[in-house]
Amino acid sequence: MSTRPAHAQPTRELLLDSLETLLLSGGSSAATLEAVASTAGVSKGGLLYHFGSKEALYQGFLDRMVVRSRAEAAQILDAPQGVVAAYLDASSVADDPSTRTVLAALRLAGVPEVDVEAALAESFSFWYETIARRIDDPVLARMVQLVGDGFYLHALIGSGSDHDTAVVERVVSLVADWQRDAS
Template identity: 40%
Template sequence: MSARDKVLDAFEELLVVEGARATTLDAVAARAEVSKGGLLYHFRSKEALVEGLLERLTALAAADTEAMAADPRGPSAYYVDTSVADGSPLDRTLVAAAGLAQDANVRARETLHEVHRGWFRLILEEVGDRAVARAIVLLGDGLYYNAVLAGSIASDDVAGTEPQDRAELLEVVALLKQQARR
């Protein structure tokens, strides 16, 4: 792992665990176990760290969008089936970027919107109906939201974190796609 990635990982972890206000350059350097000078060599400011994280998110989302487009079940099934908090690099980076967006970071909000628009476009191309595409996206988003909350407030019967829960939701996706074809 490069020193740059180590610093970005530390920044990401601080965002997820402690929130945007805890992400001082000193805190990031300490978490990454590099000197502040080492951090500044790769990222001249906190804004540069944010840009680095958002570039990472864009790259991870592009790879996810490619996988989504190539899934033989279709983008809709892929989106819902993978809408779980799994601790993957994409998952961690999404949560970190969401923390920045909640802290009123405009670039983070724009990047998250663009990522989401990419997923929505693929689903819309597949189903051909904006309302059905929106329903599928919201189904996946709700699943993700409840998966993130499963350890805190979401009840087990609603969380949808188990494979059989996703299988049931994929049946709903199939019905929605069928409805859109009519």
């Protein structure tokens, strides 16, 4: 019988949230065990009870990202604006929760402890499959994905453009034109 209120997050999740925040603000070098623990309000020893090593902590973060990406992709499939607009909107807004997680993972790219690239590739593949389910032409679907991924990269370096919302509209109408011509 737990005494934790239903609304409070378990420490394990709090620790992963702290890792995400630290990765976004200071990169992988800022994500020390001590910093992650104290941001979550526990001691280093407390963290190491939940994740036995830095590698386990990182892997836990990546696993959660993949699970969430799969769920996010499923949601987007039935978005009222359509998959294209939904995907591009999410990827161009840096404080979208799922975008935050991806950006944090990107800042982890290259660390020796875990295979960040594989986890990100898996997440991206969910989104491609989702897009491709609504756009029959695989080349066009890939192009849409690449535009969204371009947004991710620009969010990573914090450089948006005034034309970005117009780009989203243009791509949406491009896809709509194609759907019309194909029928």
